[in-house]
Amino acid sequence: MMSEWPLWEIFIRGQHGGSHRHVGSLHAPDAEKAILNARDVYTRRNEGVSIWAVRAGDITASAPGDKGPLFEPSNSKVYRHPTFFDIPDDVGAM
Amino acid sequence: MYAQQIKTGARRLKSLAEMEPQERAFQEHVDAGSKIEPKDWMPDGYRKTLIRQISQHAHSEIVGQLPEANWISRAPTLERKAILLAKVQDEAGHGLYLYCAAETLGISRDQMLEQLHNGQAKYSSIFNYPTLTWADVGMIGWLVDGAAIMNQVPLQRCSYGPYSRAMVRVCKEESFHQRQGYDSLIKLCRHGTAAQKEMAQDALNRWWWPALMMFGPPDGESVHSAQSMAWKIKQNTNDELRQKFVDQTVPQADYLGLEVPDPDLRWNDARGSYDFGEIDWEEFHRVLGGDGPCNRQRLEDRVRAWEDGAWFRDGLMAHANKKADQKSLGRADAA
Numbered sequence: 001m002m003s004e005w006p007l008w009e010i011f012i013r014g015q016h017g018g019s020h021r022h023v024g025s026l027h028a029p030d031a032e033k034a035i036l037n038a039r040d041v042y043t044r045r046n047e048g049v050s051i052w053a054v055r056a057g058d059i060t061a062s063a064p065g066d067k068g069p070l071f072e073p074s075n076s077k078v079y080r081h082p083t084f085f086d087i088p089d090d091v092g093a094m
Numbered sequence: 095m096y097a098q099q100i101k102t103g104a105r106r107l108k109s110l111a112e113m114e115p116q117e118r119a120f121q122e123h124v125d126a127g128s129k130i131e132p133k134d135w136m137p138d139g140y141r142k143t144l145i146r147q148i149s150q151h152a153h154s155e156i157v158g159q160l161p162e163a164n165w166i167s168r169a170p171t172l173e174r175k176a177i178l179l180a181k182v183q184d185e186a187g188h189g190l191y192l193y194c195a196a197e198t199l200g201i202s203r204d205q206m207l208e209q210l211h212n213g214q215a216k217y218s219s220i221f222n223y224p225t226l227t228w229a230d231v232g233m234i235g236w237l238v239d240g241a242a243i244m245n246q247v248p249l250q251r252c253s254y255g256p257y258s259r260a261m262v263r264v265c266k267e268e269s270f271h272q273r274q275g276y277d278s279l280i281k282l283c284r285h286g287t288a289a290q291k292e293m294a295q296d297a298l299n300r301w302w303w304p305a306l307m308m309f310g311p312p313d314g315e316s317v318h319s320a321q322s323m324a325w326k327i328k329q330n331t332n333d334e335l336r337q338k339f340v341d342q343t344v345p346q347a348d349y350l351g352l353e354v355p356d357p358d359l360r361w362n363d364a365r366g367s368y369d370f371g372e373i374d375w376e377e378f379h380r381v382l383g384g385d386g387p388c389n390r391q392r393l394e395d396r397v398r399a400w401e402d403g404a405w406f407r408d409g410l411m412a413h414a415n416k417k418a419d420q421k422s423l424g425r426a427d428a429a
Contacts, residue, residue, distance in 0.1 A: 003411060004204045007197070024260070025194045027203060029407075030414035041187050044180075045267070064133045 007056040008034040010041075012048035020052050028053070096154035096218045096242055097147040098310040098382060103139040104321035124326050129255040132198040140325050144254055145199050146215075147327065149206045152192035153217035156210075157392050159185045161225045162234060170228060177274050178231065184271065188264045195256040211397050219378060220308050222386030229282055229290075229297035235275015237298075237305040237343065243268050244339045245309070253326035276346065283350040291351070298347065299355045306370075307378040309336040340368050 005027035011020035023042045028034035034053035043051070062070055078084050087094050110118050117137055123130070130136055159182050166182065169175035193203055209215035220238055225231060246268065250261040282290040310332040313319035322328035340359075347354050358371035380386065 004202060005407065005411060007194075024191055024263070025197075026190060029410040030417065033410060033414070040183075041190050044183065044187065061133065064131065064135075 005029050008053045009056050010038045011052040012042055013050040014048055097150040100147045102143045102318040102321040104317050106317055107320055107324055124253045130253050131255045141199050145196055145201050148192055148196040148257055150216050152189045153210045153215055155185050155189035157217045157221045160392055160395055161221055162231055164225050165231045181271050184267050191260040191263055195260040198256045219381040220304050222381050222389045223304050224388050227293050229294040232275045232278040233297040233301040235271050236279055237301050239268060239271040241305050241308045241339050244335050248329035251329060279350055295352050298352050302355050306336055306373055311375055337367055340370055344368055
């Protein structure tokens with residue numbers, strides 16, 4: 001078999017604003033065809049108004065083993081959440 | 095189902111106490127209902143089982159286009175033709191979602207296609223039956239996609255993240271498939287001529303049993319089924335899903351005024367379910383093993399489509415490489 005088309009990760013921005021979200025991946029020879037293929041594979045029902053295609057090999061991902069060192073520091077900073085602070089009822093909505 | 099008789103490599107189920115720490119952590123993660131993602135550690139058997147199941151599922155979606163494609167140029171109205179085209183396009187999309195999910199496990203697209211083309215990988219037995227009349231297209235939507243939904247809804251909760259997410263997309267689209275089939279059968283059976291209704295009855299006679307076989311043989315005793323369920327790849331036994339399908343489908347046949355071709359079919363008040371007759375498992379194994387009415391034709395069609403498309407795939411790749419080279423040359427010139 002001949003050389004396989006490269007893999008692209010596809011991100012779609014939906015109708016109602018919001019950010020682009022990862023929807024899946026597909027193979028395409030180049031960026032232009034990746035967008036066309038993404039149109040056919042991921043927006044057959046009007047799911048989006050904008051497509052990003054990114055070469056899968058260009059994505060750097062955090063390693064599952066790093067979960068601890070990466071995310072643990074935020075566990076100890078509970079004061080980052082508004083519910084950490086007690087505001088008296090008399091103050092009203094805040 | 096779309097993936098039938100998936101082997102897990104397991105001889106018997108291991109208890110948590112027997113597992114090495116890594117595997118125990120994995121199993122506890124799964125037991126807690128958490129998802130496994132591509133880069134997470136997983137037992138070799140889990141990976142292999144998923145590759146087998148997801149690729150078989152993907153192949154079924156792709157080969158599943160063929161029996162219906164037979165009727166795209168023969169659809170009775172322009173509207174039915176457009177609907178059928180959209181449905182067949184969806185099946186291609188479902189195949190692509192699934193191939194991508196399988197690729198996250200370390201198998202390439204080309205490897206999967208090679209396994210399909212050389213007969214090493216299976217696809218659902220159901221697609222090896224011929225579509226002789228227009229009523230068969232309705233039957234496929236109603237029964238085949240109906241059975242697929244029955245299986246795919248619980249697969250949305252599968253422990254492997256990419257498979258589960260692909261299933262969410264598939265399920266959103268699948269309901270249209272079943273409804274368009276049933277809708278076309280309503281036209282034939284309730285608004286059509288006697289001959290049209292007879293055509294629908296003939297189609298039901300031919301599709302009913304193969305549809306029940308889609309769920310695979312009874313797996314109560316199977317260690318593979320037990321292992322798949324322990325890994326939360328599978329949520330229900332084959333017989334549970336088959337029973338659910340029969341219970342849901344028989345009243346729909348009644349509405350059409352069609353007779354389910356099973357003399358043993360009767361409502362069982364005590365069970366709150368339909369009892370039904372014995373399935374011909376010899377036929378199932380024959381068809382899955384490659385000797386059904388259309389196996390050779392289906393595979394030939396797939397291989398030919400792949401080979402006939404080679405010049406196109408290679409041409410686009412060559413064009414993309416040329417453009418990339420020109421771009422980097424241009425950059426070098428500018429510098």
